[in-house]
Amino acid sequence: MNENTPDNDANTDDDTDLRSIISALDDSVPRDGSWVQLTQYGGGPDEAKMTGNRNGYRRLGIELLQATLNDDSEQGFGVDLEYLVSPDSTINFDWFELSDTHSSTKPTNRWFDRVMPIGCLTVFAVAVIIFAIGVGTVIQWIAK
Known part of the structure; x- marks a missing residue:
């Protein structure tokens, strides 16, 4: 399969545009003082909530956006949440996996x-x- 097909060129251009947009977002939202807390208030994972400040939610979105541009989706992808999720959270995510099929x-x-x-x-x-x-x-x- 030829990698220089119009679809691949368009995807590369889209990724380049996305990278620059995400980089600008990353630079505009400070990490310091940003936080989110994930807690389970009931008996199971369906009774959970997320609390955070405005920049915490923004940073969470930026981290997830950055992760979609990584190429290591075979093993899951890295999302840096250690600095963002508060230490007293009762929920922690160990793994993020990119999949093209929904099961x-x-x-x-x-x-x-x-x-x-x-x-x-x-x-x-x-x-x-x-x-x-x-x-x-x-x-x-x-x-x-």
Whole structure:
């Protein structure tokens, strides 16, 4: 495949333009005083929040943009967050991976997910029936 095709030249030009824009952004937002804090406030990763100052969010965006220009995507890519993420964060990212395909990490249409609501409703219905029988038995016992 010829590397001097118009598409490759356009990508190179785009990367050069992006590099200069990202470099200008990097120079305009100071690292000193920039911070973000990542915390998990609930029982799982779906209950997390990010807090930070304005420059912290800007620096986070710049770091992610810089990482997209790296060529080491086979092994993941380097994002320098050590200076940015506060030490008391409860969430830390060890790995950033660039992928051209999206794969869902959540399994879809598992039999367990389909049966679970029916099982819960059945257990609830049985509990209500047992409760009603118990109340009826106590009322009959008191009425004697």
